[in-house]
Amino acid sequence: MICLLMTVTAAGCYFAVRTYRELKPAIIAENYYKKIRDKVADKVTREPDAGKLKEWNRDSIAWLSGPGTPIDYPVVQGKDNDYYLHHLSDGTPNEIGAIFLDYRNKADFSGDISVIYGHHITLNRMFSPLSQYKEQTYYNQYPYMVLYTPEQTYKIELFAGTILNGENESFPMEFKRKKEKKEWIRKRMVESTFQSKVKPSAKDRIVVLCTCSYEFYNARYAVYGRLIEMER
Template sequence: MKKLIFIVAALILLAVAGVTAWQVYVPIHEDNVSVNAYEDLRQFVQVPAPEPTIQPDTSSSLELTTSPSSEPEPAPSPAPQVDFESLRAVNPETVSWLTIDGTNIDYPVAQHSDNDYYLHHLFTGEWNSSGCLFMDCNNQAEFSDSHTIIYGHHMDNGTMFQNLMGYKNKSFYDEHPTAHLFTPDGTYTVEFFTGYVTSVDGDAWKLDFATDAEFEDWIVNAKAKSLFESPVTPIIADRIVTLSTCSYEFYNARFVLLGKLTLEVSS
């Protein structure tokens, strides 16, 4: 009898150890799969090589009439180019690509018919708790609304929208005041003007505004809640994008980072 009890106890311990090992393995495995999947997608974002700088010919014996300080300014770095045709071959629900220079945020954005699917699916459609950055299902995919929301998980491994936590400090905002939003119709600079912690019951996710005055009040109130100071002050004609992720100050807390969209003009 004692031998039987020992065997049963041993089997129970083995089962518990197996379950524990599985619970440790699954998140690590999912993290690795997610990181590799999004790294593979970055092949569709190409940064063109800068054009070579032409140096002036100084071999002539004639004296130069220009002063040494009048050298031409260096040309701006070429903007990345996103292959949306290839991205949509992977996922027809592609709407944009979001990049915040100097952070880990460099991902495609998709939009499903609900706001649940991409909480648990990668951009490629594979089930994964890392999910995918996704636009609110009630927004227009062309970013034509006055207010558009993009959601993303706060992952412990520093991926997805975890880096948004840095905007709780002004020094981080000063180093990363803008983002780039690439769409099939053009590229936008996102000029951040406020970031704050709020409840899921707050008005950060309001999409419909009855009047211009209501929209203006919403912008003013959002800016007043900011954890950093920004010189950017949107007007009612601007389009606003909100980046939203989980925060942990209290139950169901969220951190939202708002910016105004400015269309970049191609040179």
């Protein structure tokens, strides 16, 4: 009986240690991002001051927040789309990574299409909440996000969400003709997992929020929104 208890106890300790090791990067990452939130938040409004982000890393360009959702992170931009998959926004190695803008995009979000990537992490962290936009009710509750940059604050009015194949995932950065952009937007809305009353025009700047999905091997889920300047 004693041997059995010792075996059970040993097994329990083993799985506890294994679970902790698996969760440790997420715990470290969340503590780090919480510290940044506290540091950059305005004492009165509690809104992030994107201008303070450079204190942690010169690659910091913005802050992304989904009011009412767990999405509330700094946005960085590296020299490629690999580095910040494995590093926090201050450059610390961590598999949780950071929320980052595609390296080919303009850092001020002035291009036709700006693509922001983030890991799909357990416990509803990083970009995992995006998957809930596959349900109409979730979109109805949280139809927009806010992007804070040092120069301007933007409302991201979400208008579509689509499941993609990561094997051939490709987002255009610029369009030569407005007709091409208008058609691209139309297709996203036709394929969308939710319906929106937001009708982007060819003049609108579009932000794509992309993360992993699990419908099939190498699936991706992308949520699309148009940028609207807000008063600061």
